[in-house]
Amino acid sequence: MSVYEFTNELGNKRLGIKGTFNILKTTIKDFDFLKDKKSLNKLLLILMVNIIMPVTVPILNKNITNTGLSLYKSGDNKTFTILFSIIISLFLINVINSFIYPIKIKIINKLQLNVHMNVRSKILLKCSQIKLKYINDAKVYDRIEFLNVWLPYNIGALLMNSFNILTIIATIVSVGILVFLTNWLVGIIIIIGSIPQMFFLQKCNDFQYRYASWATVPNRQRGKAFSLGISSNPERIAYDFVPIIKERFIEANNQVKNEQKELTKKSTLFRFISSFPATVSYIVALGLVLYQIYYKGLSVGTFSLMITAIGTLMGALTSFSNTILSITYTARFVDDYSYLKNLDEELVSENTDIPKNVRIEFRDVHFTYPGSDREVIKGISLKIEPGEKIAIVGLNGSGKSTFTYLLTGLYKVTSGEVLINGKNIEYDPCTLRRVFSCVFQDFGRYDMSIADNIRVGDTNRVITDEEILEICNETGVSNFLGNFKNGIHTILGDMGDEGANLSGGQWQRVMIARALIRKGTSVLIFDEPTAALDPKSEAQLYKDFNTLTADKTTITISHRLGITGIVNRILVFEDGKIVEDGCHEDLISKDGLYSRMYYSQAQWYK
Template sequence: MNSEKLSFGESIRIFGKALKISMKAKTLPSYIVTLLGFPMAFIPTLIAYAIRSFSDGVQSLYGAGTAAIVNVLGMFVLLSCAYILQLTWNTVRNFYAKADALKILRYMKERILRCTCDVKYKYIENHDDFKQRIRFAETQAGERVAESMTMIIMLIQNIITFVSIIIVLLEIDVWVVVILIAACTPAVVMAYYFKDEEYISKTKWIYESLMAAAYYFESTWSNSINEVRFFGLYPWLKGKYRGMMNRYLVKKNKMTAKHTFFNALADLLRNGVYIAVLLITVRRIFENPSMGIGAFMLVFTMAGQLQNVTASIFVAAAQFASDVRYMQDFFYLDTLEYEKRDADAEPFESFDIGFENVSFSYPNTEREVLHNLNVRIREGEKVAIVGENGSGKSTFVSLLCALYEPDSGKITMGGEDIHINLSRTRKTLSAIFQDFAHYEATIRENITVSDGKRDTSEAQLLELAGRVSSLEVISEQPDGLDEIVGSFSPTGNNLSGGQWQKIAITRCAYRENANIMVLDEPTAALDPLAEAELYRNFASLTGERTTILISHRLGITSLVDRILVFDNGRIVEDGNHKTLMAQGRLYAKMYKAQAQWYN
């Protein structure tokens, strides 16, 4: 969202990029309709001529013979056909314009989705106001890019119509043309000013718009609806929503009132001039009766059209100047830093993990979450990471998964920096995060999506599910692995939190060539029996893989080779369960605090 004025050259460059995108959506029939639009731009002029001839013919019917009547009827049929052709053409053109716009909008949505999935993760944390910018691109800028092709074609066609109407009206009186065009000037100036003001306003009001949307979705989103209903939070959320919307509407209504007032003045001027032009035409006919009533009908028909098409041309030019700034905001997506992907990358051959003097702060914050961290995890080692909330555990995992780059220091696998080839790093890893996904799909897809290239039979999937404690979830479903689950399931079949977590664990284990497993709170949503079963199957789940496990429930720590205790962004203890309990420090206190509730 840029408040600086663009140069003419930069505007043309941006508009050219938009046209390339817009042209991608056009099919052969759409191109044919577009090309036919250029000769069809002469239709208004031909209709005006037909009206003039028809009017003159009707005027001359008194005392005329059969031939004159036949001629007038022929003109009437021709005029009717012209109107039908124009109506048909407008219908077809509008159909293809809407179809093209929908295709381009689909492309825009896919482009924004790809951006969100491929940009460096710092943007997800709202670096460079990414969330506001992506929202603006989605709701405002993308539509302007989609309409760019239609806008330029309509502008050219309007220019053709404009020139043809001027040529016709010059036959009546040159002042008719001059006055009609001059009367459009105020509307054109205001259109340019208003479009510029509208853009600046929308960029300034994006915060209110985002917050209003956030409060609205909090009231309706399935993740929060139970709490909203139970605590009766609707009045509070409505107040928050209304407060933000009122701030937005006060500003919007003030601007709208100003625009409406000045547009009304411009329309009043245009209508007054229209009447003046008709009076000029009457005077010309009075001076030269041979012009006939057809001349009046010609001006009556074309004066309004000239005003409309003149306004359309200059308003389109103003729209162009405004829309280019929206387009620039969309193409902001091209300026971001993207992760480099390598589809042919192979996993690491050595799986030793090293953190060397690693420090990290989240984007837009000064607080250092990890401080000069040094740790090495050997291949095949099972490591639990424990600590209080906010101690840096999940940040450690995010850095290991290469979602973020450290501010200083280096993270390695087999001695190689994990950020040199992100695809290689992520093919070596499999992970389940705290906020694991619930995909609106079949259970089979929810599992196999983690390794799309792997070909697995149903028996193999069920065998894996048995090893990671999710077989019961699958067996309970009417269609087994092919049961569609989620909030929008056709049968209303949404899994419980614990069931979803079991599926997420299975998805993590399904990744075939991942020799490092990262499990961030894998038992958070499980009941005690399911948690105990996971502990029993832990060796089967992880196999010989290097395993990094984060858990606030310390019962599982007795199953791992090593425990790293985090406190305030540092590793303060490192050892196995027996050693750390003997030391009697933070880990021992945490373990005893939990154990007392089970004794």
């Protein structure tokens, strides 16, 4: 789909003057633009100087011309002194302008950098607070990506243009008065010639905004293709699929390039058309001034003034059109931030009391993922008592991991209730979630030290290195710390020269340490905790299981049924339902799904 066929609530949006003004007020408030008052005061001072110059220069040019002609005719020393003084004044104005311009650019760059950092921080903070369902929604993710790419720059542009418009308006007023006092007809001609620009430049802005909205997906596609092409994944070499990645990258890149080319053609055409009436009005105005010189005896100095003033006024009117439309254009991106602001956040509670002796209950729980019509959890009802050791088993896609997402409140049930000590988890999810410590199947591998990868398990307190080393000893992380000269302070990932990589099994041990470092929790949830462990490490984990989990309720999801021998209850999932519930011996005697799964695995170990 091309840009010009693209339609959505973003691509077709346009704000009026009132809407733009409201957005500007909101932007100043939301992003603390007025915080750096020292820089803003300097900028305002510079803008005041810039306001004086446009009207001063034409007047000085007029006086230079008239005084020069007078000196040529009279040769008077006094006239020469006056001419010299005027030239010095014009020189000083140019020096001042040359001096303050780089200062102005420096201040603007500083303010824009602050705005960029502030905006990205707010986007990151908001994204960290919104519900998980939004992050897993492709359309919402595209909108967030769109904001992350375009919002920081456009907020900076919006605020800077709002300052610049003050200078432009002052220039139009001051130079306009000068032109109208000299010849009102010339002023009217210039203004009339500038009006069509607004319409055509608005069309250009519509195209550019629609392109920005459309380009989010193909830009993300080529970004992912590029990341895959340079990834450390051995499959890209073993299976030689780099050519496929390259083909996808080129396809997305060509799509963007072609649309950019089309956008440039249309924008160039509209800008050319918009400049035509202004050019005609400029020629007519100059002709009128020449007519007055020839027939009305207009002085050469006044002619010089009018030439400069007409050019300045036309430039200011063009800048006014561009800046006003740029403000309304960039305001659209800022308005899109309201979409992100209005997304539901995870509730934050000031309650510091973490429930103890946790009893868990599911009451007729049903769940369907957002954007899907397939029910994943179908009427589950069960109770889990404090201290129970539970294994959840079942085929892929049977709802095991989803069950833990609902239990921890990461997703809201479609119907039914999840209760913690009789309280619905939706009542205070932030507090109730602190009951749990989890190792998810899709756990986070962060580009930070081993110690910090463990510390993120409990960000509510200060965790010392001694405590990190202790948990490393308990979980077997210390077994491979000797491979790294910096021990727990070894940076993981590919960031920098000292980045180190861990094996899948080593990462899994770090994740278990991350879960166990969390204090005050009553329930441990392990989703495939042994999937990447070698048999020896797996056997050691089973041996240490009761020591590590102590008296905490433990829920373990695993396809390896060896874990079922050390738990006292097994839940068998099939097609979103719990079809079997009991201990190992009871389920084996029932000769049901669990029994078949168990003996299917056991035969390979005979």
